[in-house]
Amino acid sequence: MLVGRGIVPVVVIDDAAQAPGLVAALAAGGIRCAEITMRTDAGIDAIRAATDSLGDADFVVGAGTVLTGADVDRAVDAGARFIVSPGLDDEVLARSASHDVPIVPGVATATEVQRALRAGLDHLKLFPAGVLGGLPMISALAGPFPQVRFLPSGGVSPANAAEYAASPHVFAVSGSWMAPRDLIAAGDWAEITARSRAAMDLVGA
Numbered sequence: 001m002l003v004g005r006g007i008v009p010v011v012v013i014d015d016a017a018q019a020p021g022l023v024a025a026l027a028a029g030g031i032r033c034a035e036i037t038m039r040t041d042a043g044i045d046a047i048r049a050a051t052d053s054l055g056d057a058d059f060v061v062g063a064g065t066v067l068t069g070a071d072v073d074r075a076v077d078a079g080a081r082f083i084v085s086p087g088l089d090d091e092v093l094a095r096s097a098s099h100d101v102p103i104v105p106g107v108a109t110a111t112e113v114q115r116a117l118r119a120g121l122d123h124l125k126l127f128p129a130g131v132l133g134g135l136p137m138i139s140a141l142a143g144p145f146p147q148v149r150f151l152p153s154g155g156v157s158p159a160n161a162a163e164y165a166a167s168p169h170v171f172a173v174s175g176s177w178m179a180p181r182d183l184i185a186a187g188d189w190a191e192i193t194a195r196s197r198a199a200m201d202l203v204g205a
């Protein structure tokens, strides 16, 4: 679902009416997916509005900051096509499986990687990647877990995105810098498109 898409923007939307403009701005910059977080009241309506606006465009909208089984239900009902969690939660994994929707849970330790593998998942978000040690952490985890592919998130920026993306253990990079909350609130689509294009150039996707 997200493999080969290069960058997964993490977006925080305060007004669902901004969602169609946001995804259009990201797409205009070459980005082909977005994780719309459920950390605001507008998150669910934003997922629905974004999904409705996209038609059959090759752009995948998913839900982020999904913390409970009920969140998964609401996200899928709104049209989310993938689920991202900051951590590894059994209820979220089970509910995602019951909806047959791809889930990328967050991990921060080898123990959590093992739990995810036991649940049948090998594409995992490393969060918060920068604080955990960045690429050296990914390389260290790749020793015992060569089959795992990571989505580093948290502290990924234009300064390090290319290096992360070049790792054979990374399937995409994730971050908010293309579409930070203030630019979305301001409706600054031109700036978001420019940042998106620059970001896609960086990761060579």
Ligand code: 3PG
Pocket: 010, 127, 153, 154, 155, 156, 174, 175, 176, 177
């Ligand atoms: C998040 O959950 O907010 C993401 O990991 C994005 O982190 P960033 O703002 O450091 O890119």
